[in-house]
Amino acid sequence: MSVALIWAQARGGVIGAGNTLPWHLPEDQRHFREATSGSTVVMGRATWQSLPERFRPLPGRRNVVLSRDAGFEAEGAEVTDDLAQALHCEASAGTVWVIGGAQVYAAALPLADEVVVTEIDLDVAGDAYAPALTGADWALAGTDPAEGWHQSANGLPYRFRRYRRM
Numbered sequence: 001m002s003v004a005l006i007w008a009q010a011r012g013g014v015i016g017a018g019n020t021l022p023w024h025l026p027e028d029q030r031h032f033r034e035a036t037s038g039s040t041v042v043m044g045r046a047t048w049q050s051l052p053e054r055f056r057p058l059p060g061r062r063n064v065v066l067s068r069d070a071g072f073e074a075e076g077a078e079v080t081d082d083l084a085q086a087l088h089c090e091a092s093a094g095t096v097w098v099i100g101g102a103q104v105y106a107a108a109l110p111l112a113d114e115v116v117v118t119e120i121d122l123d124v125a126g127d128a129y130a131p132a133l134t135g136a137d138w139a140l141a142g143t144d145p146a147e148g149w150h151q152s153a154n155g156l157p158y159r160f161r162r163y164r165r166m
């Protein structure tokens with residue numbers, strides 16, 4: 001069972017603003033859905049609360065929410081305060097996907113084997129940032145066949161990048 005982080009970032013590593021995604025990129029939503037469907041997803045409480053109602057819990061996935069509040073109620077999800085336990089629980093076959101937010105990415109990165117990043121060529125203000133991937137630890141794997149940038153239907157340039165731990 002492997003641990004992977006998945007996020008979408010704008011220029012400068014911006015991943016969020018006020019607990020929302022400061023862009024609309026359906027191609028990324030499809031990419032995220034296809035990557036994580038059928039697997040376990042682990043997220044922080046704020047990310048859980050930021051999910052639109054119809055995606056809470058994320059359908060077809062085991063949802064695990066990290067919270068220090070043992071009494072936190074997350075209908076359709078499991079709540080735990082133990083990240084390591086959430087990532088390595090035996091019940092999760094296949095890949096466990098860490099899906100946000102910034103604090104959880106930072107805590108989970110040292111435990112991860114893979115990072116899947118959607119880069120968006122967009123300058124936008126944000127208050128949450130992706131962790132830096134140091135060149136010493138992470139190598140670009142199987143670059144997107146198109147290598148370069150795609151253009152989304154609403155005009156946003158984006159590309160998918162996959163990094164494997166060295």
Ligand SMILES: CCc1nc(N)nc(N)c1OCCCOc1ncccc1N1CCC(C(F)(F)F)CC1
Nearest residue numbers: 006007008021028029032033050051055099100118
């Ligand atoms: C997609 C956003 C996204 N992209 C990548 N590459 N990595 C992520 N870690 C990620 O954040 C998932 C949790 C936050 O997600 C949302 N936050 C606000 C609004 C909407 C959502 N989405 C819409 C699509 C939905 C579907 F299930 F269809 F994918 C999931 C919830």
